[in-house]
Amino acid sequence: MYNILLVDDEPLICQGLSQLLASSGLNINQLFIAHSGYEAMDYIRMEEVDLLITDIQMGEMSGIELMHQAKMAKPSVQSIVVSAYETFRYAQLAMRLGAKDYLIKPLNSSHFLDTVRNVLLKMDKAAAAARDEFIAELSDRFRMEEPDQAKTEALNRLLAEPDPAGDSTEQLVQAASLKGPYFAMLKIKLDVQPSPAGTRFLEKDLDLMQYAILNVACELLDGQWNSVAFYSPDHEISIILQWDDEAYGDKSINKINQLDMIGRSLHANVRKYLSLPCVVGISQIMKGIEFLGALNEQARKAIRFHREHQDHYVFYYGDFSWNPASHEASEEELVVHHNQIVDTAKQYIHRHFGQKGLTLQEVAQQSHVSPNYLSYLFKKKTGYNLWDYVVKLRMEESRRLITSTDMRRYEIADKVGYESPEHFSKIFKKYYGVSPSEMKK
Template sequence: MYNVLVVDDEPMICMGVATVLMNAGIDIAEVFAANNGFEALDYIRLEKIDLIITDIQMDLMNGIELIETIFAENPMIPTVVLSAHGEFEYAQKALKFGVKEYIVKPVIPAELVRVVRNLLAERDSQLRSLTDSTFNQKFSFEEMSSNRNHILNELVSEGFSDSEAEEVFQYLGRRFDGPFYCLLSIKLNLAKAGLHGADIRSFRDRNLLRYAALNVIEETLNGWERIVFHSGSHSISVILQFTMEEMNNSITRLNEQTMTAQLLHNHLRKFLNMESVIGISRIREGMQSWVDIAKEAKEAVRWSDVHKDHNVFYIEDFDKYENPPSAGGIPVTKQILDDNNSFIQSAIQYIDENYRQKSLKLQEIAEAICLSPNYLSYLFKKIVGINLWDYVTKLRMEEAKRLILTTDMRRYEISDEIGYESPEHFSKIFKKHFGVNPSEIKS
């Protein structure tokens, strides 16, 4: 059974979409309705959501901002956009961030049902058919060590001069002139993978898995400007390019590259049953930076020796350490443990001071303590024992309970005081947290 979230600032549209879907004979357990982006984020953090249908033009937080934030926090959720005719070009900005379909308003029920049914029934089919066909087709080992891989590895390890840039573009068959670049180094665990997680012992099976992994990565990054290539017997490298306009866009500041890496890790696990560790470089300017970003990404991967239960590592999260793992390996020292605890104490202090803020986001908290959102989420859960948004909700609910018991504030006043836009939404979360409605607390 699937859960669908509908987001629109017109309650009648939410109600209409929910009614159509619940009576369409689709395997849907519940349709949640949010009247703004902040309510939508609460549902995503508290419920298992399989599909999101969102309007583009909304007050408080528009649909593009919502889609970008969802991608930063949970990149696996597919999204359908509701848009007017004139909004299509604007909505295209979200193509990278999980948008699968557009439905033009006014919504035609039959079209809505068709789109939702297809996405829920076939959301995995494209990648599954891709990996299935990979395992069934013939390929040559020469392809795995192709001239293209050799040249690209040479470029990121030794570099090239400005005068050779045009020659590189000609060889690649397209321009790739950024001018900003980031590199992901993906270390594959080829010892055990496949449908049943069997031990992989043959040379052919290992290479077949490498080939399948590259296909999954290429398909996941469809819509991105990227170069993907094998960079060792157990590694694949991805170079992502960013334009000047993209660097000025807020989503880049949301550490888009860490969320993309997490999505790649999730897809490799989901479709190949393959574990991986991904290292992420900084975003740097110029093709001559390729050598530096390759070194940074490989250095980031080595931090998996310290955090063996984590899988995505952004190099800037570890800048303060003078002796990186490549200098001989890092044991889990008291300094690292103290630093991690210090980061989380700073995060807790920031949350305690700002949890009433309606627009509070993971990225804002991460920026305040100088960590990537991905690494902050990992450390918070590991050290505190609950995830970050459960902690925020707990603070809000405890404060709401205190205000109900000790003041004469009305429900809408309490809702506004602790960071919720609507009293109805606040009441739903309160009941989910305490098991009773706010009005029943005093009785």
């Protein structure tokens, strides 16, 4: 499911588009609303935003500048521009920044929803069909041949018995088309319970499901990642991601966030288009073909943590390395560890909520977990989304400063982390129902 951020300085526009999207039946998880570019950037830094829908002319920060800032902060964010100005220069700038469409107000509801739908489908890179239609038209829709059996066998042998000194290893690596030298492993496992005696849940049904999942994975990863996806025993799909020295050395891309995004996309697409329950396990990254077996085992162990988190489906091994899967953690141990993660995050946020440009990734790094897992635990433990918690602290501190000091509005805005005094005033009034000056009186 996807998170969408609507940005327009006209509240009625945001309200109307929000209601339209909420009732559209699209695969939307959360809808965020911002009334300025600065507010939008706060969401992009602290929430998992997949699609940005923005106006062009918004005063303090234009939609063009917002798209530029958003791309720098989170390159994976897709965007659609909505504008009252049918100006070629604006459209040209928007398209250069990667806008998927440029829509002119007043919007046609059907056209708007079609545009959003098409963007989400392209983000999926998977066939837009229900499971029954997908299976019925599988061969026509994908035209994917069965994977090369020799290559699949070579890959699974490398996972089972990687021996760099072995005579056959070099041949297996060549057959598997692996180069590396950095590798990570993702595994997709069907969350299918054994059927009761007498029902006809046959092996061929599982084979078909595995085939369908492999198709979705290949469609999603094709052309974007240096990866190879293949069948593994027990009807699992295995995916090896690899980086050369140059790609791995690119510090502008957080590799753990990258793995997390791929895992969430795989899970969302399998659930949406195949209606199949599944769990995704993600390994850490290691250098050397000899570590493929260890990475494979890490991904398998990550999947096992679904037993302890029944409402979560994408697991990164590094989040659980404190608790080897061979050790069944007690409920008390889990509670203590989860509380430590959330407490560490809260302490960091309390110290840095006034920092401009604070990001979810930065907070997660302090807690030594992935952003995905921190978001899940934080909401589960506190009832707040991370960004809502940051806003709460900022508003409480700004109220204290307004009522107990002679600081000016722009000084308070700067102290609690807002780049624009106007944006700060809007957030404050939205939170408390009165403006800073009204509260001062």
